[in-house]
Amino acid sequence: SYVFFSYQYVCKGVLSRNLISDSSIYLLFYRKSDTQDGYEDIQWNRSSESHPPWLRFHLGITRWELYPHQDPNMELLVQHLATHRIVSAVQKSGGTQLKLVMSFPNYGQALFKPKKQERDEESNYNLYYFSDFERHNAEIAAFHLDRILGYRRIPPVVGRLVNVIKEIKDVTTDRKLARTFFTSPVGNVCFYGQCSYYCSTEHAVCGHPRDLEASLAVMLPDLSLATRRSWRSPWRRSYSRSKLASWETDPDYCETIKKTPPYDKGTRLVDFMDMVILDFLMSNMDRHHYETFEKFGNDTFLLHLDNGRGFGRHSKDEPSILAPLTQCCRIRHSTWLRLRLLSLPQYHISDVMRASLSQDPLHKVAPLLSEPHLTALSRRLKTVLETVSHCQEQRRNDGSGQNVIYDDLAHLKWSTKE
Ligand SMILES: Nc1ncnc2c1ncn2[C@@H]1O[C@H](COP(=O)(O)OP(=O)(O)OP(=O)(O)O)[C@@H](O)[C@H]1O
Numbered sequence: 001s002y003v004f005f006s007y008q009y010v011c012k013g014v015l016s017r018n019l020i021s022d023s024s025i026y027l028l029f030y031r032k033s034d035t036q037d038g039y040e041d042i043q044w045n046r047s048s049e050s051h052p053p054w055l056r057f058h059l060g061i062t063r064w065e066l067y068p069h070q071d072p073n074m075e076l077l078v079q080h081l082a083t084h085r086i087v088s089a090v091q092k093s094g095g096t097q098l099k100l101v102m103s104f105p106n107y108g109q110a111l112f113k114p115k116k117q118e119r120d121e122e123s124n125y126n127l128y129y130f131s132d133f134e135r136h137n138a139e140i141a142a143f144h145l146d147r148i149l150g151y152r153r154i155p156p157v158v159g160r161l162v163n164v165i166k167e168i169k170d171v172t173t174d175r176k177l178a179r180t181f182f183t184s185p186v187g188n189v190c191f192y193g194q195c196s197y198y199c200s201t202e203h204a205v206c207g208h209p210r211d212l213e214a215s216l217a218v219m220l221p222d223l224s225l226a227t228r229r230s231w232r233s234p235w236r237r238s239y240s241r242s243k244l245a246s247w248e249t250d251p252d253y254c255e256t257i258k259k260t261p262p263y264d265k266g267t268r269l270v271d272f273m274d275m276v277i278l279d280f281l282m283s284n285m286d287r288h289h290y291e292t293f294e295k296f297g298n299d300t301f302l303l304h305l306d307n308g309r310g311f312g313r314h315s316k317d318e319p320s321i322l323a324p325l326t327q328c329c330r331i332r333h334s335t336w337l338r339l340r341l342l343s344l345p346q347y348h349i350s351d352v353m354r355a356s357l358s359q360d361p362l363h364k365v366a367p368l369l370s371e372p373h374l375t376a377l378s379r380r381l382k383t384v385l386e387t388v389s390h391c392q393e394q395r396r397n398d399g400s401g402q403n404v405i406y407d408d409l410a411h412l413k414w415s416t417k418e
Pocket residue numbers: 094095096097111155217218219220291305306307
């Protein structure tokens with residue numbers, strides 16, 4: 001089968017399997033910064049036992065996934081994110097809303113997004129999707145959901161209570177950020193940073209009085225070590241109050257996309273559908289782009305970065321997010337089986353998510369997703385399965401002979417026959 005064929009190529013080294021071949025490149029990368037305050041001397045060598053968890057994460061990225069199923073490194077990786085001393089916090093340039101890059105003594109880094117909204121607060125119905133807040137708990141919940149779906153295409157994210165004075169203001173070298181700190185009328189410490197959306201006194205994020213809930217996502221390898229390509233989503237929304245996008249008006253839109261590279265070959269179209277299903281489940285309308293690692297060309301997984309606008313509403317579903325699936329009627333066999341599993345009473349998606357999220361350190365402060373959001377997940381999962389059934393019925397009747405299910409498990413059947 002194709003998968004076995006490409007696997008042989010990987011073994012022969014024609015196609016590379018790992019993003020970063022060994023740790024030596026990092027020794028060169030960090031040599032220039034090894035005298036900085038607060039950082040440890042570099043403790044690792046080429047032996048993997050000496051590597052900090054964030055480095056093991058980087059070295060474990062393959063063309064198919066960010067980390068393996070039952071990753072032995074995961075527990076320590078998230079524990080470090082949640083507890084290690086923050087030695088530096090600077091604003092991340094680019095993007096529309098405030099976020100910080102935090103550094104740890106062992107050179108690990110995390111992308112920080114602050115809490116801006118209460119868990120039980122629903123996004124204002126009069127706000128367009130493109131002016132919605134980003135939510136720290138959505139970043140955390142998206143990581144758990146992506147893992148439960150068996151994708152492993154979101155970098156690990158953990159919740160943390162951050163002391164805005166000790167862990168941001170006192171350690172930042174970012175003057176522009178430091179200048180935006182103030183004490184609110186009730187004595188909480190707040191800051192707002194500099195960005196193009198919601199960075200003003202009115203939209204400040206505040207500690208309570210100093211502790212601020214936030215999400216910390218493990219940083220991917222620096223772009224100078226692993227370049228990424230950004231792809232515009234063919235089903236991108238118009239980001240306008242008045243314009244419609246072509247996929248909203250053209251009934252044959254998918255037929256065109258299916259013939260357009262890279263969607264015409266390999267697994268790109270079904271990989272895109274995987275992402276659409278994730279987004280529909282969490283109701284994320286903001287997937288304007290996705291990224292891939294350049295090294296792997298077109299034959300690789302899609303990174304599901306930037307999930308802060310998911311989980312904004314639980315009382316309403318957004319069928320237009322599923323439009324690619326409705327229009328193309330294509331889904332991976334493995335994804336379809338996973339979704340069916342998560343609809344069974346013993347593996348119910350809401351229960352699996354509740355249990356998974358309760359492992360996060362912020363669960364002690366408050367559950368990461370309120371019960372109505374968990375209920376919405378199971379309702380939306382049912383909609384996805386119904387959409388697939390409807391597609392199958394449609395394909396049976398239209399006589400086109402096109403399959404709804406993309407068989408990505410053929411090699412497994414082949415190997416179990418042995
Ligand atoms: N874990 C990560 N490691 C490294 N880079 C990341 C990570 N997560 C996101 N990024 C990068 O940071 C950029 C900005 O992050 P994000 O998309 O979350 O912010 P944003 O303000 O919503 O951006 P935009 O307004 O462009 O959608 C992303 O385009 C992505 O390339």
